[in-house]
Amino acid sequence: MTRFILKRLGSGLVVLFAVSALTFFLLYIASGSIARNILGDQASPEQVALKEAELGLDQPILARYISWLSNAAGGNFGSSWFSSEPVANSLATRIPVTMTMVITAMILIAIIATLIGGAAAVRRGWVDRIVQVGAIVGDSVPGFVIGIILVTILAIQLGLFPATSTISPDAPANAWALSMTLPVIALLINGVTGGAQQIRSAVIKQLERDYVRTLRSRGIGEREILFKHVLRSAAPAGLTVLSLQLIGMLGGVVIIEQIFALPGLGPLAVAATGQSDLPVVMGVVMYTVVVVIVVNLLVDLLNGWLNPKVRAS
């Protein structure tokens, strides 16, 4: 197992390095005159040259990348070119907002999708049909549209929730919970419907297997069969879907955070990319890649723990 983890971590590092190089050089090609963008349209050529020297933009691109890489390897991601705020600080204040939302949504997706998907597979009939139709509707409506509908009805018309975030350090816990509720719902709808569909298929497949028939013939109760055997065997499929959803959610959360004015990674990524604020973009990209690598690793480990056959292979 240790060998497996080390191997995965090694390949993760290679991915991290490749993505960093690719992002850095692509941003360089697309970014134009950053110094002029920072200084605005009134800036003189001398001012622009001064700013370029200050930011090290007068160095060759390869030298800049090597310098960035050696600093990043030591944990120093530099400071934003536009605000001078250290990238580490920006990430540290924003990651909790985004991850609270994403993790809450993932936990709820796991629970609700398992319940709904499981119910559809076991009961079939009308429950199954409702889940099937719901999956199509849920998958086809983008999260941000759901977000806008939720805000209009629950926040503006009924006044049950704040229309945009009220998150601040001195806000009470329930204000946090309130601010997070609508974004989390908007974020999880697609995941729940997609996840339920996958779990339904996986459970149906397991229920048709011989071992279920054998267990039934031994007089073991349906509930035990389902929870102890079927769901466990169906778990790898569900976990893979969940991990893919989490990775996809890191993209979807950008729009949701904009609509609800949540100070998470999304608005930071959008603003930094628009301005070609390279240190910030690199920080966000590196963080996201690390999350993806870690999630994939965790899913593999969980699959192994849940299903010994996977471990053996």
Added chain:
Amino acid sequence: MKLGPKAVATAITVSAALALTACGGNANSGNANSGAGAPAATALTLGTIQDVRSWDPAQAHVGHVLQPYQAAYDSLVLREPDGKLSPMLATAWKYNATDTVLTVDLRTDVTFSDGAKFDAEAAKANLDHFKNANGPQMAQLGAVSEVKVVDADTIDLSLTAPDPSLEFYLSQAAGLMGSPKALGTEGIKTEPVGSGPYVMDKASTVKDSQTVFTAREGYWNKDLQKFSKLTLKILADPTARTNALVSGQIDATLLDPKTGKQAEGAKMKLASNQVDWQGLLLFDRDGAKNPALKDVRVRQAINYAFDRKTILDQVMLGQGTPTSQPFGKESGAWVEELENKYSYDPAKAKALLKEAGYESGLTLEVPAIPMFETQISVVKQQLADIGITLNLGAALTNTFTSDIAAQKFNAMYFSLFQGEPWVAINQIVSTKALYNPFKNAPTELQAKIDAVQTGGTDAAKLAQEVNKYVVDQAWFAPLFRVNQMYFHNTKVTVAPQIQQAVPSIYNYSPAK
């Protein structure tokens, strides 16, 4: 088979629990102004479009982004809502006979929030810092060669050449005064240290989410300090701003014609103001890259091609005023007769093109600019009607300003600020202007520009001649001035600020 109903029941319970938790906590949702029937707001919450980059006053910007700085920093000169310049930290100012030295008298009873005293040395320290810090508005003090302390409450600003905008700039970024003890330190980047009406509440402030200020005790001018608390909530997305305003989370914010409809429906009040003009900029007036643009008749034909009123009604829901001139109504350079100089007349446009030898048509290229897709497609259609083909070039990217400077575009559709005449001249007309990339400088026009520069108090009036020249010569094809839709609730009164989409911080007061 017992699982189905149980699962459904659990799902319902979870949803109900979520909803109940939500209802239970609503009273604490955080809006300072939520008390129903409150007689007047003591706290002001504004929705702003972006956070400041740095609180160092030398990094301050203008337009939308000046407002936050006004909370923490006093400026030397106060700009009234109608544009009149009034004393603030400067009590009086006067030019010498050649308009090359501005002598400024200063207050002596003002301190900064860190206890430092405001005096001539502090003012000099700020102006020098602004000149050297390479901030985005450094050009505002471009004409100032030296700042000299005359005595404890007087400074002299020596200029390399007259600058009719200098007094205006001292009411803007260049005039913001920070504590001399804090200037140049790391701390002032994240926490402002000024003498302004409010001080930042750092504990409640979250970068890019909200900035919270409280009224500063012992502030020298109580008339400018109308609220006990000021919150600037950063809401980049227009939908988020609309939702926050309509649901009562904020008291005022900038919307657009489309989102404004929703705010109107929710009985919000509108403080409307015209700040920008939109239209075509015909850069290549010497025909360096597109020979057709050299002929004034072609440029005039382009101007006659547009049914400005219909475009305005359809694209901007009528929120604006059709115009043929690039200078703003309150600038002093505005001329009434120029307003409809080029009315919609496709027949005349075709005749002019025929006279110029372009009867069989010509091609114009403009860059594709996000936000203006609709306008550009309408412009394309109307130009096609007179035989001009508009080709959409490369999209606008981050290289935008350098591309303009490098003469990559012969013409473009854009929205531009209509500022003070000298500011506008240096933005779109003079050879220094970014939006005059081909550096067109006919002698006749240069003489008119020089007259404005040395015109002293007559500068604005003299700028009318520049306006007449560029309209006659059809340097641009303006379509309309756009209404800035600033909405607020009934708890606050807001006075629009001329030439600013977002009013100055002093223009808000509790509703009576």
